[in-house]
Amino acid sequence: MADEIQSIKQRFGIIGNAPELNYALSIASRVAPTNLTVLITGESGVGKEIFSQIIHQFSTRKHGPFIAVNCGAIPEGTIDSELFGHVKGSFTNALDDRKGYFETVTGGTIFLDDVGELPLGTQARLLRVLESGEFIRVGSSKTQKTDVRVVAATNVDLHKLISEGKFREDLFYRLNTVPITVPSLRERKEDIFLLFRKFTSDFSEKYRTPSIILDAEAVELLKNYTWPGNIRELKNIAEQVSVLSTDKQVTAEDLLHFIPHTRQQTLPMITGGKNGSEISERELLYKVLFDMKKDLNDLKQFVLHMAEANQLKTDAAVGSEFFESPHNDLQTIIPQMSTELHTKQPVVINHSGTHAHELVEESLSLIDKEKELITKALNKHKGKRKDAALDLGISERTLYRKIKEYNLDE
Numbered sequence: 219m220a221d222e223i224q225s226i227k228q229r230f231g232i233i234g235n236a237p238e239l240n241y242a243l244s245i246a247s248r249v250a251p252t253n254l255t256v257l258i259t260g261e262s263g264v265g266k267e268i269f270s271q272i273i274h275q276f277s278t279r280k281h282g283p284f285i286a287v288n289c290g291a292i293p294e295g296t297i298d299s300e301l302f303g304h305v306k307g308s309f310t311n312a313l314d315d316r317k318g319y320f321e322t323v324t325g326g327t328i329f330l331d332d333v334g335e336l337p338l339g340t341q342a343r344l345l346r347v348l349e350s351g352e353f354i355r356v357g358s359s360k361t362q363k364t365d366v367r368v369v370a371a372t373n374v375d376l377h378k379l380i381s382e383g384k385f386r387e388d389l390f391y392r393l394n395t396v397p398i399t400v401p402s403l404r405e406r407k408e409d410i411f412l413l414f415r416k417f418t419s420d421f422s423e424k425y426r427t428p429s430i431i432l433d434a435e436a437v438e439l440l441k442n443y444t445w446p447g448n449i450r451e452l453k454n455i456a457e458q459v460s461v462l463s464t465d466k467q468v469t470a471e472d473l474l475h476f477i478p479h480t481r482q483q484t485l486p487m488i489t490g491g492k493n494g495s496e497i498s499e500r501e502l503l504y505k506v507l508f509d510m511k512k513d514l515n516d517l518k519q520f521v522l523h524m525a526e527a528n529q530l531k532t533d534a535a536v537g538s539e540f541f542e543s544p545h546n547d548l549q550t551i552i553p554q555m556s557t558e559l560h561t562k563q564p565v566v567i568n569h570s571g572t573h574a575h576e577l578v579e580e581s582l583s584l585i586d587k588e589k590e591l592i593t594k595a596l597n598k599h600k601g602k603r604k605d606a607a608l609d610l611g612i613s614e615r616t617l618y619r620k621i622k623e624y625n626l627d628e
Contacts, residue, residue: 222247226276230268233416234409238401242269249396250276255348257333257393258371260400263450266371269398270329273369282326285319290335297340299356308357320353320364333370333393334379341386344368348392368393403445403452410440413449417456428466430459435470443477524591589624592617596626 223243226232232243249256250273258266267286274284292300299309303318319328330336336344347353348368352361370393379385403410411432418430432440445451458476459468595606607617621627 219244226272229275230272232265232268233412234406236401236406236409238399238405239409242398242400243272245396245398246272247276249273249398251278253277253367255367255393255395256369256398257396258369258398258400260371260373261402261446261448262373263448264400264402265449266373266400267329267331269400270327270369270371274327274329274367277327277367279326279367283323284327284329285323286329286331287319288331290332294337297337298343301340302343302353302355304356305358308355312357315355318353318355320347320366321362323366324364325366327367327369330368330370332372334372334374334376334385336385338384338386341389345386345389345392348389403448407441410445410452411437413452414440414456417453418460421457421460425461427460430456430463430466430468432468432473433470436468436473439470439473439477585624588620589626592620592624592626 223240226243226247227234232239246256246269256270256273258269260266270286271284274280287301289297298304299312299316299318301318301320303316303321304312305315306312330344343353347364347366351363351365353364354361376385376390380387380390403413414432421427422429447454455476459473462476463472465472591610592606595609596603599605599609603617603621604614607614610617612620
């Protein structure tokens, strides 16, 4: 089996010795002689199409046609016609009969890349092909037979799409007869430098330029990078370094210019130490205080707006005097409010220009305040509920519900 895998690598130009890669290749070679449907999963840029070609070339259909179809690149309105064909006059501009891929590739293999992008209607057609080998052209009523092996691939979680209702569960189980998972580049750390060296060597040979040489730190930097674009991104970086690097002896610092966000992803974060802890706590405290101040200002605006909307002039004056008091800064207002809420003592209101004090028993119940506002609004508009609701800033339906809830219609 090891010799067979090595032969596959040499034939298809696959570089790497990661166990996950070798396992995926072994599954591909074992399933190739059969006619079973294969679902290849893996992140974008890992080389899923290579596996579909391996399966085709080592199958009994190797002398038949092979076609790769990117399901995500075909518009939803034409994908049925592309896959299954159409008859003349079935839609606008359908001037002649046309064969689809499943008809032209009979006896061969069709590779459906990004199969998760298929519309639900097309998924139903595909399911019938997989189950019975039958399909119907768009605009036709005649059933046709086909003999095609389907190899599908996706870089998304099909289970998630199934739960969201975007992918048919029965189609998933038909496609997933034999699953193959292609490992990402970050799971093949030891293969990264081998691939990088291959790409730079091919570039220098093609354009007759000196080869790139990385120092030990640059090699470690390559291995520690996450490579979200996988092999495709690695090849791009290798070619950028080959063409833009002035010094062919590339260091880790030089390589950082081509992978700028590596600094944020690989540099360590300070988690200990007295100074770091003190700074973090101080910044957190400042943030909490600023948030509290913002909430307090919002509360001021809300209370004043409610007072003005309902023409509570006395309450508005009291509220304005309270909020504009020099004692309502952030350090004194919070303990004062906390004491009043817990002790439920009478509120003392100081009027500027006088030395008299007035004791007002004030209810802190939101329900009482709401009932009071609704009653005043109804009295103001002489029982006209539509005008009262508009004045209160609520819907008429909500006002009816509140009146019934508080028994205000008696």
